[in-house]
Amino acid sequence: MDLALLLGDFTVRSVALGAGLVGLVAGALGSFAVLRRQSLLGDTLSHAALPGIALGFLISGTRALTPILLGALLSGALAALLVLLLTRATRLKDDAALGISLSLFFAVGTVLLTYAQRHAGAAQAGLDAFLFGQAAAVLPSDLTLIGGVGLVALLALALLWKEFKAVTFDPDFARSLGLPVLALEVALTVLIAVAVVIGLQLVGVILMVALVVAPAAAARQWTRRLEAMVVLAALFGAASGVAGALVSASVRGLATGPVIVLAATAFVAVSLLFAPGRGLLWGLAHAHARRRTLGSHRVLVDLLRLGQDHRDPAYASEQGMLDTYFGGRTGDVLRRLRRRGLVERVDHMPEEGAHWVLTPAGQAQARELLVPFGGRQERDA
């Protein structure tokens, strides 16, 4: 189906808008989760929403989104509390605490979900859609709710910006300023839980963690400033959401959540490879350039020392010998040096192969290179 037709469809347009907003909020708040090294808390929060979803349905008896989201938020918060309790009160470490909380809440969730399906007619209500997310199951009224809650979360982030920034980067400093650090950390966790919860219907409990982590991790590659990172992460998240909703709407039977997650992952891959300065390709290019410089420096110094050892600054060294000194092929390095006028090629006899001599400029440069190591380092002196 072509894009114009797709965008003309009211349902598709509103779902794309909703997914974009979900990605926007998750990206912005996810930045804090990633910077605070709490990415996996997002995983626990989203899996732990399952019992809340089932309970919200069981208590309200309808598929209305408000009680379901409230239930999800509550069980997410309880799961975060359990993590805190296990790490503070027992000798279990945070990885075990996160895993315990995640798997136990999910287990209770499946029990409640099956109970709801077998006893309360939830099978028709399509609670399964919350596992992987299904754009088709989203109603216009749901989108209004998702959008409203998302905007409130963003507003809270904007109002408490300075405080959250201080708590994230330097909790001790924040405490010395008299900020209520614990309360702010709890508020931040709750906001992250809100971001997770509003995405559940579109992305699903299993994969929501990716929308929290991936846009933030991608944005981190492009900038060192929090402001820019949050804005970029929000943009990446929004773009992933919109792209995912459109693609899954155009191919029949494609779940929305996985497509959104793969779009967000693509942003991460591109950012990791190409982000200026931090990108891996830039790193590789940089390392290659450094290796080249180092290689040419070593060959220059080798030539100088061979000359010194033979008491003849213009000593012609055989290329094979240089290879041995260098521990590899020197041909490319030597040709580059010749282009810069630092060495010259001399051929004694054809069967002896290439010989190389330092030009006066090359000698000067090689001596220059040895200055930091105590000058000329005459080995025969």
Place this chain on the structure above:
Amino acid sequence: VTALLQGWLDTPSLTIVAIGALVGIAATLLGTFLVLRRESMLSDAISHSVLLGIVGAYLLTGALDTPWHLVGAALAGLGTVALTDLLVRSRRVKQDAAIGLVFPAMFAAAVLLINLYARDVHLDTDAVLLGEIAFAWLDVVQVGGLEVARSLLTMLAIAAINLAFVLLLYKELKLATFDPALAIALGLRPGLIGYALLGLVSVTAVGAFDAVGAILFVAFVIVPPAAAYLLTDRLGRMLAYGSGIAVASSVAGYLFARAYDVSVGGSMASATGVFLLLAVAFGPKHGLIARALRRRAPLPPPTPPVRATGGGRP
């Protein structure tokens, strides 16, 4: 004897509980080391991403239930770990974020492949997540004149492999877990042992898929060892207690699920949580009550401070 054995095998409740117990034991044997190595969340990552291995094996061979399943799953599991390591070592992403990036991507790819190419086969994403242990006894194979549930047989084999792995490499595992530096000094390869461990976790995850599903498998990997960790300081006992808790959870979970007509796998996994809470409260040395009592008890008489002699400090 054969008739008696067949009688047991034909009892669905016994088969289901036995499968659950075997999943629990197989998972606990490996999970003990994961919890001690602070790699618990890798089991979560692996249990999700093995789905990609299973789907890949299905798309390549065109059949489910082939040994390629296990190979694909092991590759996908180890791939997750290797990719996470690679991201961490590139120093562009911290470890927690790296885990959170890799497994959702692999899981998402697997779900989409199922959506696109394997819609009509029995590779239901819900079943993979939640498991269908309640129907496991329907799928039987003939072994030596006996009809045995396929899952029971698979899990028996996997549990035996895991037990052999732990028993044969007990010393190596212990050393690699508690003192990797010494392990290297002694010429062992703790990295290799770690990969073997995670490879077995992947294989066990696949076996457990049919029974309890991907995420409930994580409960069996982490929770019984964590509970056992609060009960004892000795590795051998931790393995034994954890296995005991896993077996007890299967029985209790099954009875609960029967009584309330809910998910069997979910109940079994939830039951492990009850045992964890008991351990948190009543653990003999590390439990909350024991700690509170110790705090109340009168302090032992203060030992005279040891004077530093010849410490060189003026």
